[in-house]
Amino acid sequence: MPSSAPKLCVDDVSMTFKTPTGAFQALAPVTLAIPQGRFVSLIGPSGCGKSTIFNIIAGLLEPTGGRVMIDGVDATGTIGRVGYMLQKDLLLPWRTVLDNTILGMEIQGVSLREARARALPLLERYGLSGFEYLYPNALSGGMRQRAALLRTLLFDTDVILLDEPFGALDAQTKLQMQEWLMRLWSDFGKTVLFVTHDVEEAIYLSDEVHVMGTRPGRILATIPVALARPRARTSALTPEFLAIKERCLALLTVEAPASDAVSQAA
Amino acid sequence: MTVQDRATFGDMARIEPAPREADAAAAAARPMRRLPVQKDWPTWLLVAVQVGILVGAIALWEIGARAGWIDAFFWSQPSAIAHTMGIFFSTGDAWTDISFTFRSTILGFLIGTTAGSLLGLSFWWSRNYAAIVQPYVICLESIPKLALAPLIILVFGIGLVSKVAVATALTLVVSTLTAYAGVKALDPDGEKLFYSLGATRMQVFRKLVVPFCLPWVISVLRVNIGLALTGAIVGEFIASQHGLGRAILYAGQTYDIALVWVAVLVLSTLAVVMYAAVSWLERALRRGVRQ
Numbered sequence: 286m287p288s289s290a291p292k293l294c295v296d297d298v299s300m301t302f303k304t305p306t307g308a309f310q311a312l313a314p315v316t317l318a319i320p321q322g323r324f325v326s327l328i329g330p331s332g333c334g335k336s337t338i339f340n341i342i343a344g345l346l347e348p349t350g351g352r353v354m355i356d357g358v359d360a361t362g363t364i365g366r367v368g369y370m371l372q373k374d375l376l377l378p379w380r381t382v383l384d385n386t387i388l389g390m391e392i393q394g395v396s397l398r399e400a401r402a403r404a405l406p407l408l409e410r411y412g413l414s415g416f417e418y419l420y421p422n423a424l425s426g427g428m429r430q431r432a433a434l435l436r437t438l439l440f441d442t443d444v445i446l447l448d449e450p451f452g453a454l455d456a457q458t459k460l461q462m463q464e465w466l467m468r469l470w471s472d473f474g475k476t477v478l479f480v481t482h483d484v485e486e487a488i489y490l491s492d493e494v495h496v497m498g499t500r501p502g503r504i505l506a507t508i509p510v511a512l513a514r515p516r517a518r519t520s521a522l523t524p525e526f527l528a529i530k531e532r533c534l535a536l537l538t539v540e541a542p543a544s545d546a547v548s549q550a551a
Numbered sequence: 552m553t554v555q556d557r558a559t560f561g562d563m564a565r566i567e568p569a570p571r572e573a574d575a576a577a578a579a580a581r582p583m584r585r586l587p588v589q590k591d592w593p594t595w596l597l598v599a600v601q602v603g604i605l606v607g608a609i610a611l612w613e614i615g616a617r618a619g620w621i622d623a624f625f626w627s628q629p630s631a632i633a634h635t636m637g638i639f640f641s642t643g644d645a646w647t648d649i650s651f652t653f654r655s656t657i658l659g660f661l662i663g664t665t666a667g668s669l670l671g672l673s674f675w676w677s678r679n680y681a682a683i684v685q686p687y688v689i690c691l692e693s694i695p696k697l698a699l700a701p702l703i704i705l706v707f708g709i710g711l712v713s714k715v716a717v718a719t720a721l722t723l724v725v726s727t728l729t730a731y732a733g734v735k736a737l738d739p740d741g742e743k744l745f746y747s748l749g750a751t752r753m754q755v756f757r758k759l760v761v762p763f764c765l766p767w768v769i770s771v772l773r774v775n776i777g778l779a780l781t782g783a784i785v786g787e788f789i790a791s792q793h794g795l796g797r798a799i800l801y802a803g804q805t806y807d808i809a810l811v812w813v814a815v816l817v818l819s820t821l822a823v824v825m826y827a828a829v830s831w832l833e834r835a836l837r838r839g840v841r842q
Binding site for chain 2: 343344345364365366375388391392
């Protein structure tokens with residue numbers, strides 16, 4: 286992968302919340318530099334600040350320190366710069382699947398007709414044909430997730446944040462959705478930042494995995510995944526894959542004290 | 552099967568072989584029960600019984616009044632009521648009264664529901680504003696609005712406007728609180744999604760808050776039509792020149808008990824018709840909201 290100037294740069298971002306019992310550091314200074322078109326995962330135990338990072342990048346939360354740079358421009362605290370898919374699909378029950386997927390374009394002022402015309406072929410190509418005019422409550426969990434992901438893609442930003450999009454799906458559907466996501470990613474060439482609890486999922490999908498730790502939330506290690514693409518399912522059985530998995534699991538299971546973790550990350 | 556289970560968990564079986572006899576004894580002592588099954592009557596039978604009860608009650612009333620068991624002066628009797636009904640509609644003020652009550656109810660319902668819903672939704676815009684205004688709304692809710700009716704009549708006069716005002720007062724607070732309940736039930740993640748897409752406050756309000764709260768707004772329509780009618784009638788009780796409420800009060804004061812019954816019957820019919828119309832409207836709106 287050619288690494289040019291980073292598309293998305295999280296520059297020394299930290300976050301401290303004020304609570305009645307005192308200040309709570311949710312995020313120690315974190316730095317991420319993600320080149321254009323990369324698929325990067327964050328894994329870590331709950332409470333490690335993954336969602337906080339996402340909220341900061343999406344401009345929904347003002348960090349207490351540091352900057353978020355997109356294309357070299359300071360985008361800290363500005364909304365609408367990146368596509369953000371939250372854990373819940375958040376499809377609006379009073380809109381059809383089609384009208385749900387065009388929400389981003391609609392908010393950006395694209396006319397309804399044009400937005401629908403742009404969305405329809407994509408719905409068809411990416412497994413939602415026949416569902417366009419149904420309401421979300423008629424869809425299965427996997428289909429709802431597809432609709433939510435297409436909504437994020439159709440918002441048409443270069444950077445996409447996916448917060449555990451497949452966390453609530455059953456194992457079988459999850460595998461299908463991963464393949465589906467890989468197809469979308471290679472078709473659209475977006476820069477993706479992906480949060481998951483599932484180590485195997487993270488390695489299978491990513492070019493790079495960041496393992497995070499808690500108290501305070503921070504990055505313990507950055508592990509490049511040098512497996513060739515497209516990846517077969519069986520690549521999860523190769524020694525390289527297993528070595529990466531082992532390293533990730535070791536980092537996640539050993540609750541290392543903060544001082545140790547810093548030396549590990551370095 | 553039991554034997555096999557015990558073989559599999561042989562150790563457990565060996566530990567407690569004794570309770571088997573006790574179990575058998577307990578099982579014998581336990582009464583045999585079947586699931587109670589209720590048989591549904593056919594619809595025609597249910598309707599027949601319903602009509603039968605009504606006809607029987609009216610017949611008993613008439614017979615009782617004629618035989619002197621029931622004091623017809625205080626309770627009137629069905630034949631007299633039917634006779635008065637004819638007069639009320641042919642030479643009386645039936646249509647003027649119905650139209651007056653109907654108009655004040657509908658106007659009060661529309662104004663109270665609309666203004667109340669808008670007020671409730673407006674609380675979404677500012678938490679500070681909501682926090683400041685909310686105690687007043689709750690105060691208004693706990694005041695028995697009907698107790699204020701004499702004051703309202705004094706201010707707005709004895710015409711239609713004062714009836715509309717009483718009906719509005721009753722419906723407004725209910726709508727406000729219901730719409731605000733909708734606002735409070737809004738998922739903060741929904742707002743987050745909209746803002747992540749770069750939405751303005753107005754876009755979030757129009758595309759998320761209003762559609763989300765509509766079911767709440769709609770759910771209160773049937774309650775409000777009843778409240779509006781109550782408000783209109785009470786307004787007429789206090790001071791009015793027209794209306795079914797005024798007809799009831801007038802008839803009662805002149806001991807024309809048959810006319811009281813007639814007006815109450817007409818009023819009930821009006822209430823049922825309006826309730827049915829609003830129920831229909833509610834269903835239509837619910838379908839519309841989903842589109």
